[in-house]
Amino acid sequence: MKQAAIDRIWYGGEPAPLWMRMLVPLYRMLRALVQFAWRSGLRKPVRLSVPVIIVGNITAGGTGKTPLVLALIEALHARGWKPGVVSRGYGGSATAPTLLDDNPDPAIVGDEPSLIRRRSGVPVAIGRQRPDAARLLPGAGVDVILADDGLQNPSLARDIEICVIDGQRRFGNGKLLPAGPLRESTARLQAVDFVVCNGGTPQQGEISMVLRGDQAQRLDADAASRKLSDFSGSTVHAIAAIGNPQRFFDSLRAHRIEVIEHAFGDHHGLVKEDLDFGDDLPILMTEKDAVKCIDFADSRCWKVPVSAQLPASFFDQIDRKLRN
The missing domain is CATH 3.40.50 (Rossmann fold)
Incomplete structure (x- = not known):
């Protein structure tokens, strides 16, 4: 079942089908x-x-x-x-406890740990068994x-x-x-x-x-920054592979941006083909998605960081x- 259909049941008032209701006691x-x-x-x-x-x-x-x-x-x-972060590393391929380096690969360690490490610079450890991963952090000065x-x-x-x-x-x-x-x-x-x-x-x-985010930063080597308000009145492709993509799309529309929505499943491993829309319109994406696009992003691609x-x-x- 697609996430949109699930959301209509979970949040839209649509009744859950019998098979869903029957699985609740098992869960x-x-x-x-x-x-x-x-x-x-x-x-x-x-x-x-x-x-x-x-x-x-x-x-x-x-x-x-x-x-x-x-x-x-x-x-x-x-x-x-001196904080550090432990995460399961969901979406990554690593199985052993791992302390992330300065340029983590989200395909290996997961997108959220990669984002946290790149943005904060603090020690980040990932592992299927959280205690084993967490044990790596005190030795890193945490x-x-x-x-x-x-x-x-x-x-x-x-x-x-x-x-x-x-x-x-x-x-x-x-x-x-x-x-x-x-x-x-x-x-x-x-x-x-x-x-x-x-x-x-x-x-x-x-x-x-x-959550506040009113800036966009280009993903290519130029790394130029623009106010989101600079995109007002223009049409953009918006990519979100997060738990609630609509929140990101709505945040762009709040800046009067015309949004073409591209929602993916949470932690979806974005590839170059996912950005092939056959035009030169700007592509705005969440910061969590941006860490997966660094190697193939071009001048159309912008990330929109948010701060809590x-x-x-x-x-x-x-x-x-x-x-x-």
């Missing part, structure tokens, strides 16, 4: 079995020598975790910490670890849990996978330390996060929890 049972292994002590989380912050969500698809991780890196640096995703993975002991929700789509129809977008019940929010609301109107107790804006008091609370 619930499998999750209960996993949780039992950890809660009973049959399996125990790995405790590292430095504190761990989990940044995750309870829905399938993108909610804005990676921009929040980047904002946390900047805020922790400003408060005297004194606090940010786990990009992993709220449902209890293998790594954590000191702070942050759940990011999409402020516009929220929890959709409120059903568990596959009939709805929920990885686990919304009751899970009661156990996390912070709930961050990306866009929309935050509910009581939620921390507001806004949150209250300074949120970062101060994180700092205090770490120091306590």
Whole structure:
């Protein structure tokens, strides 16, 4: 089933077909079995020598975790910490724990870790087994670890849990996978330390996060920058291989840009042929997608970086929890 059809069920009010509804009890049972292994002590989380912050969500698809991780890196640096990031490296081919170099290949280590490493410069480790990957970071000078995703993975002991929700789509129809977008019940929010609301109107107790991006940077050697407003009134191709492509398309239209949409599945491995539209119109893409196009991008290609804006008091609370 295509993602557009799934979105109509999860977020558009269309009823879930019978086969989806029948699979929900199976999903619930499998999750209960996993949780039992950890809660009973049959399996125990790995405790590292430095504190761990989990940044995750309870829905399938993108909610804005990676921009929040980047904002946390900047805020922790400003408060005297030396953060590093651990990720599964989803979409990459690497299986062994790997510490990323300065020019990571997203086909090997995944697009999100590549983006985080290139943009922040902090140590980033990836691995199918998160504890094994995370063990590489203290030796690289890291004194606090940010786990990009992993709220449902209890293998790594954590000191702070942050759940990011999409402020516009929220929890959709409120059903568990596959009939709805929920990885686990919304009751899970009661156990996390912070709930961050990306866009929309935050509910009581939620921390507001806004994504800002008003610049475009060309991907070729020129690396020229332009204001997004410079594209106003013109037509562009827009590429998004993220969990919620519509958010990116809507952000461009907010700058009065005429958008020809090209949505791909999350983490889709973009190739040169994906950019062949038979014309010379500009191509705007997310920063996460841009890291996959560096080797073959031409002068038509522009990335649109975004930055997460949150209250300074949120970062101060994180700092205090770490120091306590």
